[in-house]
Amino acid sequence: MDEQDPNTAPDEQRTFEVTRRTVVETGTTALLLTALPRAAFAASTVDEDATLPPAASVELRINGHLHSLTLDSRTTLLDALREHLTLTGSKKGCDHGQCGACTVLIEGRRINSCLTLAVMHDGQSITTIEGLALGDDLHPVPAAFVEHDGFQCGYCTSGQICSAIGMLAESQLGMPSYVTEDLAQVAVELTDAEIRERMSGNICRCAAYPNIVAAIKQAGGMPT
Amino acid sequence: MKAFTYQRAETAEHAAAAAVRPGAKIIAGGTNLLDLMKLQVETP
Numbered sequence: 001m002d003e004q005d006p007n008t009a010p011d012e013q014r015t016f017e018v019t020r021r022t023v024v025e026t027g028t029t030a031l032l033l034t035a036l037p038r039a040a041f042a043a044s045t046v047d048e049d050a051t052l053p054p055a056a057s058v059e060l061r062i063n064g065h066l067h068s069l070t071l072d073s074r075t076t077l078l079d080a081l082r083e084h085l086t087l088t089g090s091k092k093g094c095d096h097g098q099c100g101a102c103t104v105l106i107e108g109r110r111i112n113s114c115l116t117l118a119v120m121h122d123g124q125s126i127t128t129i130e131g132l133a134l135g136d137d138l139h140p141v142p143a144a145f146v147e148h149d150g151f152q153c154g155y156c157t158s159g160q161i162c163s164a165i166g167m168l169a170e171s172q173l174g175m176p177s178y179v180t181e182d183l184a185q186v187a188v189e190l191t192d193a194e195i196r197e198r199m200s201g202n203i204c205r206c207a208a209y210p211n212i213v214a215a216i217k218q219a220g221g222m223p224t
Numbered sequence: 225m226k227a228f229t230y231q232r233a234e235t236a237e238h239a240a241a242a243a244v245r246p247g248a249k250i251i252a253g254g255t256n257l258l259d260l261m262k263l264q265v266e267t268p
Binding site: 053054056072073074076095096097112115116117119120122 | 225227228229230232251253255258259262
């Protein structure tokens with residue numbers, strides 16, 4: 001009995017090790033099997049379609065600086081900003097124009113940069129979140145966001161801020177929204193309903209909406 | 225997204241001539257077209 005004990009223990013251990021190793025090995029093989037055809041497929045696609053995608057030249061004035069870029073014409077403005085100019089303040093949330101995290105200002109108007117091509121904006125002036133500050137001073141809208149805690153995680157915030165700036169300019173020009181009752185008014189009164197409707201293209205997963213509304217009200221010169 | 229050639233129209237005639245080429249699509253705001261191109265629903 002005494003001799004069996006030390007023998008059984010390593011045996012059990014060996015059985016366990018083999019099993020564990022088998023599992024790992026099987027897993028690795030499975031991984032290789034899934035990876036190989038994909039790699040082979042990718043290589044063959046590249047070989048068949050060896051021509052380079054059509055490149056296009058574009059000049060963009062971003063935050064006051066002129067950038068000359070040669071891009072694949074498929075590059076969205078968001079990818080041009082993030083991947084080519086390393087201006088990663090504009091976020092890629094959904095890449096389908098549904099979340100608003102990529103909002104930037106083109107000639108002062110807000111736009112979802114994921115749904116526009118960089119080549120469509122040749123010669124135009126683009127403002128991103130990085131270009132809002134006046135020296136060391138915050139722009140009034142981000143300052144109001146800080147004051148009112150208009151964010152939690154902050155992922156949507158650069159889009160929210162750019163959208164808010166565009167929205168304030170639109171309302172000052174008297175552009176009506178879906179909830180505007182008097183379409184003839186010169187400047188729109190920024191009620192909660194107006195702000196919420198006009199900011200409805202910007203989603204906040206943390207639901208900081210009440211604070212965002214308060215921040216925009218303050219930035220728009222309304223009593224909060 | 226499939227590769228395509230982007231042509232910026234200089235005149236109305238240029239735009240009309242480019243638009244009738246097979247598979248050509250007109251993009252202005254482009255929100256819907258680009259979204260569909262990303263999913264390869266549209267492949268101009």
